[in-house]
Amino acid sequence: MALKTSLVFCLIATGLSYAFNGDSFELECPDECDCHYFRINWVTDCSESNLTEVPYDELSLSVYILDLNGNNITTLKPFPNDIKMRRLQIADNRLTRVEREAFKGLEYLIDIDLSGNNISYVDPEAFLDSRGLLNVELQDNPIGNVEGPFLVSPTLQYLDLSNCNITSINSQFFDNITTLMTVDLSNNPLKNLATGVFDILTSIETLKLNDCKLSNISEVLFANAAHLKNLELAGNYLKHTDWSEVLGKLVRLEYLNLRKTGITYLSEDTFSNCTYLVTLVLADNELHDLDVAATLGSSVNHLELLDLSNCRIQGPLSGEAFANATRLKSLYLSGNPLFAADLQEALAPLPKLERLFLSNCGLRNLPDNFNVFDNLLELDISHNPLNNVFTRLLAPLEKLEYLNMGHSNLSYIGPDSFAKMTSMKRLVLSGNDLLSLEAGLFGNLTQLTTLELEMCGLKRPLNANVFFKNLTYMDLREIKLGSNPLVIPDKGPVFPKQLSQVTTLDLSNCNITSLNVDAFKNTINLTELNLSGNRLRSNDGNLAFLEILKHLEKINLSYNNLTTIDPQIFTHNPKLHSLNLLGNPFICDCKIAEMWDWANMIKGDLDVLVGAKSAEKDIVVKGNKKKKYLYCHYNETQLRNASLMLNKTVPGRRPFIKPRELIYANRTWAKYVRESGCEPVVKILRPIALVAEIFDFKNGPKIPTGVVIVALIAIILGLATLIMTIRLFRRKNTTEIDSETSRKSR
Numbered sequence: 120m121a122l123k124t125s126l127v128f129c130l131i132a133t134g135l136s137y138a139f140n141g142d143s144f145e146l147e148c149p150d151e152c153d154c155h156y157f158r159i160n161w162v163t164d165c166s167e168s169n170l171t172e173v174p175y176d177e178l179s180l181s182v183y184i185l186d187l188n189g190n191n192i193t194t195l196k197p198f199p200n201d202i203k204m205r206r207l208q209i210a211d212n213r214l215t216r217v218e219r220e221a222f223k224g225l226e227y228l229i230d231i232d233l234s235g236n237n238i239s240y241v242d243p244e245a246f247l248d249s250r251g252l253l254n255v256e257l258q259d260n261p262i263g264n265v266e267g268p269f270l271v272s273p274t275l276q277y278l279d280l281s282n283c284n285i286t287s288i289n290s291q292f293f294d295n296i297t298t299l300m301t302v303d304l305s306n307n308p309l310k311n312l313a314t315g316v317f318d319i320l321t322s323i324e325t326l327k328l329n330d331c332k333l334s335n336i337s338e339v340l341f342a343n344a345a346h347l348k349n350l351e352l353a354g355n356y357l358k359h360t361d362w363s364e365v366l367g368k369l370v371r372l373e374y375l376n377l378r379k380t381g382i383t384y385l386s387e388d389t390f391s392n393c394t395y396l397v398t399l400v401l402a403d404n405e406l407h408d409l410d411v412a413a414t415l416g417s418s419v420n421h422l423e424l425l426d427l428s429n430c431r432i433q434g435p436l437s438g439e440a441f442a443n444a445t446r447l448k449s450l451y452l453s454g455n456p457l458f459a460a461d462l463q464e465a466l467a468p469l470p471k472l473e474r475l476f477l478s479n480c481g482l483r484n485l486p487d488n489f490n491v492f493d494n495l496l497e498l499d500i501s502h503n504p505l506n507n508v509f510t511r512l513l514a515p516l517e518k519l520e521y522l523n524m525g526h527s528n529l530s531y532i533g534p535d536s537f538a539k540m541t542s543m544k545r546l547v548l549s550g551n552d553l554l555s556l557e558a559g560l561f562g563n564l565t566q567l568t569t570l571e572l573e574m575c576g577l578k579r580p581l582n583a584n585v586f587f588k589n590l591t592y593m594d595l596r597e598i599k600l601g602s603n604p605l606v607i608p609d610k611g612p613v614f615p616k617q618l619s620q621v622t623t624l625d626l627s628n629c630n631i632t633s634l635n636v637d638a639f640k641n642t643i644n645l646t647e648l649n650l651s652g653n654r655l656r657s658n659d660g661n662l663a664f665l666e667i668l669k670h671l672e673k674i675n676l677s678y679n680n681l682t683t684i685d686p687q688i689f690t691h692n693p694k695l696h697s698l699n700l701l702g703n704p705f706i707c708d709c710k711i712a713e714m715w716d717w718a719n720m721i722k723g724d725l726d727v728l729v730g731a732k733s734a735e736k737d738i739v740v741k742g743n744k745k746k747k748y749l750y751c752h753y754n755e756t757q758l759r760n761a762s763l764m765l766n767k768t769v770p771g772r773r774p775f776i777k778p779r780e781l782i783y784a785n786r787t788w789a790k791y792v793r794e795s796g797c798e799p800v801v802k803i804l805r806p807i808a809l810v811a812e813i814f815d816f817k818n819g820p821k822i823p824t825g826v827v828i829v830a831l832i833a834i835i836l837g838l839a840t841l842i843m844t845i846r847l848f849r850r851k852n853t854t855e856i857d858s859e860t861s862r863k864s865r
């Protein structure tokens with residue numbers, strides 16, 4: 120007990136010096152930026168901050184990731200010597216040139232993202248100093264044509280030059296980046312590719328040339344690319360290409376994407392040398408008269424996935440069509456007008472089929488030999504104008520784990536339809552006007568994990584009688600009921616007892632204005648709750664249903680009608696680690712700053728607030744570069760007083776060094792908190808339960824003398840740390856000024 124108490128005093132004392140010290144325990148961070156650790160690496164996030172130049176002087180030399188995405192930077196100067204930056208992100212700025220000068224000395228650089236700028240010139244030697252460079256992203260820049268070698272790097276593996284207005288690739292383009300393994304040249308108006316341009320890339324495994332306006336491909340274009348495993352040529356017009364010659368050289372090819380390439384004809388031996396082909400995508404071509412059997416031939420032994428979606432195959436599909444593709448596991452025939460009778464014959468030789476996609480095939484009827492497919496695990500028959508009656512043909516598919524019957528014009532589903540599908544894991548019935556569900560319909564689906572009933576016009580969430588009365592569905596974890604005009608009862612639980620194991624519930628866009636305290640009484644094991652797009656308001660007690668959800672980890676309250684939010688609401692959800700509040704009409708009050716403190720201090724992680732800082736997904740190669748904000752609006756009185764607030768220095772908050780005119784209301788969360796003038800909330804810094812236990816208030820606030828002494832020592836230590844830090848800070852400032860003066864005198 121005594122030990123515990125002194126420990127707490129120590130903690131509080133440390134906390135005090137911590138608060139006074141502001142950020143000095145962290146590495147250096149530019150004024151405009153938000154810095155944090157990502158795993159053990161120092162991330163400096165200056166994204167979307169309207170910066171016009173890089174804050175070179177304020178960077179920590181240990182910065183690992185520097186994120187400058189979405190600013191107004193037009194030119195770059197050299198970075199400080201000895202900076203150990205690994206990843207530099209300057210996407211979506213207004214850079215026009217990539218000069219050697221700017222990247223000099225960046226010895227540790229591994230990744231650079233310059234996508235979405237206005238770059239028209241790249242110095243081939245720009246990254247000469249970065250001897251471990253692996254990834255360069257330059258997509259979405261008007262680079263245009265280049266003379267001579269594009270870049271010099273003996274290590275580069277990944278180069279993205281998609282959408283760069285490149286019309287031709289010169290013969291020396293890749294001469295000094297021969298280690299490339301992945302090249303993306305998609306979305307460039309190349310029209311033609313000279314023979315031999317890729318010959319020097321002997322390690323290349325993945326080549327993407329989607330949407331390049333290519334109208335012809337030389338027979339020997341890939342003659343030396345013996346390692347090529349993945350080739351994407353989608354969205355070109357390659358009607359007149361001799362595919363058997365082009366592909367004849369690619370003996371290692373495993374993945375080929377020829378989606379939407381204007382192909383109308385494929386000869387018999389087209390794929391005869393591609394004996395390792397596993398995936399073949401021929402979707403969106405006009406293969407009216409395709410003889411599937413002859414084209415696939417007898418050598419495509421490894422083919423496991425064939426995508427013939429939207430190929431206007433005018434059939435009838437012959438009974439032989441897939442006779443030799445005996446390894447086929449996944450077959451996509453969606454979007455072709457098909458008849459049940461032909462399908463019945465063509466599919467008969469594929470008893471090993473595991474996945475069959477027949478979405479949008481105009482099927483009114485279904486083949487009635489589903490009993491052949493002993494191994495069928497996934498079936499998609501969505502978006503067909505099916506007759507209610509034919510659902511019974513599915514009955515033999517006992518192994519089925521995934522069934523999508525969404526948007527299939529069904530208004531009634533017989534109570535026995537799924538009786539034998541005891542392996543079913545995911546069932547999709549969304550987009551059918553079901554209005555009500557038959558008693559016992561899901562009774563036998565004892566292994567069901569996910570049930571999707573979105574857009575079904577349902578008013579009652581889920582009746583108890585669609586399940587067996589005496590059973591708990593132990594595996595049923597996810598229920599999607601989004602976009603139903605649900606009528607939520609004023610009292611009592613919304614879901615029946617059978618669903619007690621559900622952990623993920625989607626009730627987005629359900630016209631919900633309030634949820635009673637007991638709404639989730641039968642589903643208290645919820646970990647993830649989506650209430651986005653409803654009309655929940657911040658009235659007192661409106662979010663009281665959260666109290667019983669002790670296991671809640673993630674809640675989405677975005678796009679509701681919340682005007683204010685209080686961290687106290689989440690007191691009973693200790694496991695909460697993701698809270699989405701975007702898109703609510705928040706008023707800029709101190710509760711918002713309080714939420715920030717709650718995330719920072721109680722949860723110990725700003726990531727808890729969706730959009731508060733860059734998430735893992737924002738730090739990826741070719742990720743979405745735009746960050747989402749929290750918006751709040753000031754009311755007029757607040758705006759008038761805003762300038763007063765800006766000059767206020769709040770202990771424990773790092774102020775802006777250069778306060779600005781506050782003329783607009785939309786801020787990132789971080790900036791709002793710093794500008795708000797709200798005091799950090801001390802009461803939420805101390806977990807109430809813990810403090811109460813230690814002091815044991817019931818027995819009077821009596822504290823043993825020993826403990827007081829230890830506590831005093833702790834406080835003195837804390838103060839000492841504080842004083843030392845202030846001194847250090849001063850000294851650092853002087854040295855900085857010193858070096859400034861000496862630099863100037865030089």
Ligand SMILES: *[C@@H]1O[C@H](CO)[C@@H](O)[C@H](O)[C@H]1NC(C)=O
Pocket residue numbers: 168169170189190191
């Ligand atoms: C960049 O600056 C221009 C004016 O100089 C401004 O209109 C624009 O909004 C700024 N862009 C960003 C992302 O701040």
Ligand SMILES: *[C@@H]1O[C@H](CO)[C@@H](O)[C@H](O)[C@H]1NC(C)=O
Pocket residue numbers: 169171
């Ligand atoms: C960005 O900065 C420019 C001037 O530097 C200013 O005119 C503009 O309003 C700012 N825009 C935003 C969105 O902050």
Ligand SMILES: *[C@@H]1O[C@H](CO)[C@@H](O)[C@H](O)[C@H]1NC(C)=O
Pocket residue numbers: 261263264284286
């Ligand atoms: C693309 O390059 C051509 C010249 O090759 C030029 O005329 C055109 O303006 C460029 N387009 C863009 C969007 O930069």
Ligand SMILES: *[C@@H]1O[C@H](CO)[C@@H](O)[C@H](O)[C@H]1NC(C)=O
Pocket residue numbers: 268271294295
């Ligand atoms: C670039 O490649 C060419 C041809 O392989 C070679 O002659 C030249 O020395 C290389 N340049 C550099 C800077 O490595």
Ligand SMILES: *[C@@H]1O[C@H](CO)[C@@H](O)[C@H](O)[C@H]1NC(C)=O
Pocket residue numbers: 363364366367368392
């Ligand atoms: C297919 O491969 C064989 C031997 O590997 C080769 O002789 C033949 O030329 C190739 N076919 C085509 C069309 O390139």
Ligand SMILES: *[C@@H]1O[C@H](CO)[C@@H](O)[C@H](O)[C@H]1NC(C)=O
Pocket residue numbers: 412413416417439442443
């Ligand atoms: C299937 O393969 C065999 C040899 O393995 C071949 O004789 C037959 O013609 C092929 N069938 C089709 C339809 O290509």
Ligand SMILES: *[C@@H]1O[C@H](CO)[C@@H](O)[C@H](O)[C@H]1NC(C)=O
Pocket residue numbers: 538539541563
């Ligand atoms: C439910 O499944 C069991 C076992 O697969 C089976 O014996 C029973 O007949 C099914 N119930 C119905 C109503 O079909």
Ligand SMILES: *[C@@H]1O[C@H](CO)[C@@H](O)[C@H](O)[C@H]1NC(C)=O
Pocket residue numbers: 604630632
């Ligand atoms: C949504 O709920 C309101 C009552 O709260 C009701 O008047 C309205 O019709 C509902 N909207 C739909 C699409 O059901």
Ligand SMILES: *[C@@H]1O[C@H](CO)[C@@H](O)[C@H](O)[C@H]1NC(C)=O
Pocket residue numbers: 619620643644
């Ligand atoms: C919640 O989950 C736990 C562990 O998965 C389980 O033991 C408990 O019975 C569940 N609670 C309810 C009410 O089903």
Ligand SMILES: *[C@@H]1O[C@H](CO)[C@@H](O)[C@H](O)[C@H]1NC(C)=O
Pocket residue numbers: 654656680
């Ligand atoms: C949001 O709440 C306000 C009152 O706080 C109300 O006037 C408004 O109609 C609500 N909006 C919606 C979409 O329910």
Ligand SMILES: *[C@@H]1O[C@H](CO)[C@@H](O)[C@H](O)[C@H]1NC(C)=O
Pocket residue numbers: 754755756757
């Ligand atoms: C605007 O803010 C002031 C002060 O924060 C407050 O007194 C006033 O009620 C608010 N007005 C509205 C319409 O919310």
Ligand SMILES: CC(=O)N[C@H]1CO[C@H](CO)[C@@H](O)[C@@H]1O
Pocket residue numbers: 587588589590
């Ligand atoms: C596990 C169990 O008791 N299952 C029974 C539930 O009730 C149905 C009838 O409603 C019986 O058929 C099951 O045997």
